[in-house]
Amino acid sequence: EAQVTQNPRYLITVTGKKLTVTCSQNMNHEYMSWYRQDPGLGLRQIYYSMNVEVTDKGDVPEGYKVSRKEKRNFPLILESPSPNQTSLYFCASSVTGGETQYFGPGTRLLVL
């Protein structure tokens, strides 16, 4: 089954404690991206990757890092989380950036 998976689905952490949210897709898509969803602000892109070893900043990259060492995986790293990063995070993949996106189930993060 074609899908995008994210782990963990729910995470509570404390300020400053590094964390990684994994994202994996099994559709051989070249384009992957991360979004955060906040009430009243819709979805905003954090980072995207057009292919292996190619990543670029989206609209709200501050406080986040990503890597794309393999085509199927695109982890999101918060080196020093802060409470303003409390949000719902979605990973997505597609053949190219402007085409149909397949979204993961979401990761709800609470930073205390």
Next chain:
Amino acid sequence: AQSVSQHNHHVILSEAASLELGCNYSYGGTVNLFWYVQYPGQHLQLLLKYFSGDPLVKGIKGFEAEFIKSKFSFNLRKPSVQWSDTAEYFCIGGATNKLIFGTGTLLAVQP
């Protein structure tokens, strides 16, 4: 600047009422347009999309949208909503190698 605007932030309808959610885009070049739906607690799912061709696009669950180039619009419609259509709806534009998101419309359907 590239943008996608959704005019209605909250819509409340009774079952069987007709639905139209507005969406306008503001960017040139290749125009791919999507409507996604997010049911409570779930991820975004594709309702329908327009890349080219027939400007009237039919999607899943009885939804349709019409691309009107002269108005830069891509409004979503459904003739008769059901309680199960309660969700958040996102209009999304696809430009070269990026997506442009509308802020979403929260639809509540009262039984």
